[in-house]
Amino acid sequence: MYDYHIHSHFSEDSSSEMEDMVKGAILQGAKEICFTEHKEFDYPVDELEFELDLLKYEKKFYELREKYMDRIDMKIGLELGLQKHILKECGEFVKKFPFDFVIASQHCMDKKDLYYMKLEEKNVKGAFDTYFEELYYDIRNFQDFDVIGHLDLIRRYTKEAQEYDISKSYQEIEEILRYLIDIGKGIEVNTGGLYYSSKLLNPSVDIIKMYKSLGGEIITFGSDAHKPDRILGYYKETMEILKTIGFKYLSTYTERKLDFVKI
Ligand SMILES: [Zn+2]
Numbered sequence: 001m002y003d004y005h006i007h008s009h010f011s012e013d014s015s016s017e018m019e020d021m022v023k024g025a026i027l028q029g030a031k032e033i034c035f036t037e038h039k040e041f042d043y044p045v046d047e048l049e050f051e052l053d054l055l056k057y058e059k060k061f062y063e064l065r066e067k068y069m070d071r072i073d074m075k076i077g078l079e080l081g082l083q084k085h086i087l088k089e090c091g092e093f094v095k096k097f098p099f100d101f102v103i104a105s106q107h108c109m110d111k112k113d114l115y116y117m118k119l120e121e122k123n124v125k126g127a128f129d130t131y132f133e134e135l136y137y138d139i140r141n142f143q144d145f146d147v148i149g150h151l152d153l154i155r156r157y158t159k160e161a162q163e164y165d166i167s168k169s170y171q172e173i174e175e176i177l178r179y180l181i182d183i184g185k186g187i188e189v190n191t192g193g194l195y196y197s198s199k200l201l202n203p204s205v206d207i208i209k210m211y212k213s214l215g216g217e218i219i220t221f222g223s224d225a226h227k228p229d230r231i232l233g234y235y236k237e238t239m240e241i242l243k244t245i246g247f248k249y250l251s252t253y254t255e256r257k258l259d260f261v262k263i
């Protein structure tokens, strides 16, 4: 089992020790995990900084990888927050360190964080349009990543967004997926949303199917765990869904080089 989206206290929104996350992963039976700590530039919520201390992150990671090397394979990665106005900084940051794997995630739109956003009913379609327009802009202007994290994250947090008929945005989503396939990038299937009231995979099954039908093959699994007991959450169920859609392989990465493992 491969979990490619895990946080520890190196991310501002997690208080879990990295070692506890490793032990948790071993306990859940993981063969390989990838830490993907947050880095956000110009994050719009004042109380949260999402700075990432690369030196400390690196030191702790290699210490633990050595300590647990007989029991689990560990990769070092990044979850980088995209916003239209900070793409240059994103590009410079990724070059600073030889990450194994980079997730690009859009947690914000209009310089606001989705988690705190209120979607007025009449603006829901407009909000989805803006979200996907920004994402499309971001990936055309920044491409030093491996997969897009939780591609339809905007569906996760509010009732209005959960009730929105996503098929109204299929055209925009298809454009993004086609572009990702063209430039050789993948998507992740993120199970974090299954713990929210939305109970949705991100992206949802229809979008994963669309990606496959357009020729997409690069897919990673991510629990988005911020605590040890969430590692590999809903893994088996997700693999069943992916197999039903027709995927035979999950993607893994070493020093940004893509590999495939059988599901
Ligand atoms: Zn995220």
Ligand SMILES: [Zn+2]
Pocket: 005, 007, 079, 224
């Ligand atoms: Zn995350």
